[in-house]
Amino acid sequence: MTGQRDYEIFEAGDVTLQSGAVFPAMKLAYKTYGTLNAAKDNVIFYPTSFSAQHFDTEWLIGPDGVLDPTRYFIIIPNLFGNGLSSSPSNTAGPHPEITYHDAIAVQHRLLTERFGISKLALVYGWSMGGMQTYHWAALHPDMVARAAVVCGSARCAPYNYVFLEGVKAALTGDPAFRGGRFVERPVAGYRAMGRVYAGWAMSHGFYRDELWREAGFISLEDYLARNWDTTFARRDANDLLAQAGIWQRGNIGACAAFGGDLDRALAAIKAHVLLMPGATDRYFDFRDNEDELPKLVNAKSAVLHPIPSQHGHRAGNPVNNPRDTAFLKAEVAALLSK
Incomplete structure (x- = not known):
């Protein structure tokens, strides 16, 4: 860490993207909270949402928060395009198109190369973070024990x-x-x-x-x-x-491993899965999660618990909204007990 920066940088080097383009000197900004235990099995991975940096999302981390750093080692990776990780604003030359698959590949390197982590107790994400959570669960099914998808979906639906x-x-x-x-x-x-x-x-x-x-x-x-x-x-x-482009291209099945088959990608997931759409979310509609739920055929468990809120999509990021925060906290606690 340098100066007043409160985060660290993982230097990924030149990365060949899903498109075949090479992104030179790719950088992933991240911040950690809590302590990694000796077994390296107390890890919560918490990807960021659209336009968000870790400063915006760390509010729910705390001893009495949704994610508890006194029990878990929590890592927030800043999604490419958010201004901290590699983005048009901090990268010289043309900025190649990036997909969630590209992001997860570099995030996986961060976990394995920098920390030696091979198991994730939980991947938790809201909105674009929820889409990354779905990608993690499908692409690394033996690594992800639990997945909490908050106001997210396995692909960007046409309405979205x-x-x-x-x-x-x-x-x-x-x-x-x-x-x-x-x-x-x-x-x-x-x-x-x-x-x-x-x-x-x-x-x-x-x-x-x-x-x-x-x-x-x-x-x-x-x-x-x-x-x-x-x-x-x-x-x-x-x-x-x-980042809007990453969002729109989102589809867990859109890779060589699944050949574009969304159902096949959903069937690859083995984690305990918690789907928490906002009951009144207008673009990550709960009906997309309803369609996904029966296709999680190999998940250890899979439940759909909509957030009963009038706060639309923001029910999943309820800053200064204690009612919705309490709902998230209770649901995550139940998931972590499995």
Whole structure:
């Protein structure tokens, strides 16, 4: 670690991607919490979500949190494209297309080469982190003991894909997007993206019942302006597009091992699986998990427990939402007891 940086870097070297392109000097940023035990079997792997860095997701780690660092060694790998791991904003030259399969391959090297870890007590992830969790369980079935997929799915469903097309259109409509990339910060594009996202991320009931008031906002416009207009401006716009592409290409079956067969990939999973969609999530719809559940034929156990919340997709990342946090904590505790 150097300077004020609170994370570490795994230098993966030149990596041949699933596409055949070579990504030079690929870097994976990660942070650890807790202590790895002598048996190296107390590991929780917690991948990040869209635009998130570990700073954004570590809030649920704590002795009384959803993930307990006094019992487990917790690792957060920052997904490529988030500005800390290799991303358009910190990589010279063209940025090749990356898939979840590429990300999991480098994450696996981090675990095995740097830590000598061969077993994961739990892979836990929300949203894009949930999709990575599914990939981990399918690609490394003998390594993953338990998988908690929170507001995620085994592939990017068509409706989810179309949602992202709208988000990308709002961002790239800014005049700063020229020649296929952003040449300066898209101030209007960030705001437009946030306003589009606001209608998808939260549910009809969230707005109907004015639940934004629980977070201290005084009006709907106050909520949109302070919560959504600037939320994506924290990130480089080219990074956001890169991660949206990873999301849209997501499919656990889309690799040589499974030949594009999603059902075959689901059948490869051996872990205890907990699927926790948001009951009112609009783009990671719980019906996708309903379709996946009966295909987890070789899982040690598989349950579908939707989060009973009006917070839409954000039910799976319930910052300052104690009710949904308590639900996640209880479900994860039950999973870890198996």
